[in-house]
Amino acid sequence: MNEDLLNILSNSNKDIDNQKLMDYLSDKLSAEEKHDFEKTLVDSELESDAVDGLYEFKNKKDPLMLAEELNQNLQKQLQKKRAAKEKRQIKDLRWLYFTIILIILIILIAFFVVWQYLH
C-alpha cells in the first residue's frame, strides 16, 4: 500500500500501442491491464482525449480502417512531395550544367581570340 502511495506521482512514460487501445475500447483487457492502461490516460491528455473520441465511433472496427486509409493517403502525399522536390533538384542541376558549359565556351572563345591576336 505504501509503494502505491508513492507511485501516485510517478509518470507513466509508456506509449500506448494501437492494439492495446482497441482492446481497451472493446473491453478485452483484464482488470489489471485496464488499470495500467488507465494510469497512462491520467498522465496523457492526448491519449485521454483520443479514447473519449474513439468511444464515439459506432463500430469499433471503423477507426482502425479509417486510420489505415489515412496512413495510405499520407504515404501518397509524402511521395508526391518527394517527387516534386527531386524534379526541382534536377531542374536546378540542368541550369548548373548549362552555366558551366557556357563559362567553358566563353573561356575557349576568349582563348581563341587572344591566340589569334597574338599570332
Added chain:
Amino acid sequence: MQAEKYKHITDEELLQNFYKDHDNKWLGILLPRYTLLLLGVCMKYLKNEEDARDCVQQIFLKVINELQKYKVEYFKSWIYMIAKNHCLMKLRDQKKLPLELNEQIVAAENPVEKKDFVDKENLFEKMQQAISQLNPEQQQCVNLFYLQKKSYAEVAAITGYTMLQVKSHLQNGKRNLKLLMANFINY
C-alpha cells in the same frame, strides 16, 4: 511493414533524422504512429466521423509544413496542441465555439521532474498529508483508483460520478498532489 521495421526508433530520433536530411520518409514513419490517436481527438471535438477524418488529413499537412519551419523537441505534446487548436478553430468557423481563440503553436515542453532525495518514511507521511488536503471528490477518486486499483468504470459506479468527472478528478487530483508535495519538499 515499415512500422515494424522502425519500431525501435524513438520519435525524437526520427525527428533528428528528419532535421538532418529533410527527407520526408522519416515523417512517413513518425506520423502514422499518431493517426489513431489524432482520429480520436478529432472525433471527440467534432463529433462526426467524416469531419474527423478530414481534420486528421489537414493536421498531417499542417504538421509536415510546420516541421520544415522550426525544430520541435517534444513531438507528442506538440502534435496534440496542433490537433486540438485545429479542431477548436473548425468549431469556431462552424460557429459552435463563440470564444475568441488565441492560437499559439509552440513546441511544447514536457515538465521536468526534479528528483529530490527525501527519506521514504517522511515521504509516505507527506503523501498522506497531501491526499488529505485534496477536496473530497479528488481524494475519493485518488484513493479508489491508485490505492484500491479500481478502473474508471468501477470508480464511477462506486462514487456515482460520470467517467468524465472521474478522469477530471484524477487528473486534477494528481496535479494538486504534485504541487502540494513540491511545497512540502521545498519547505
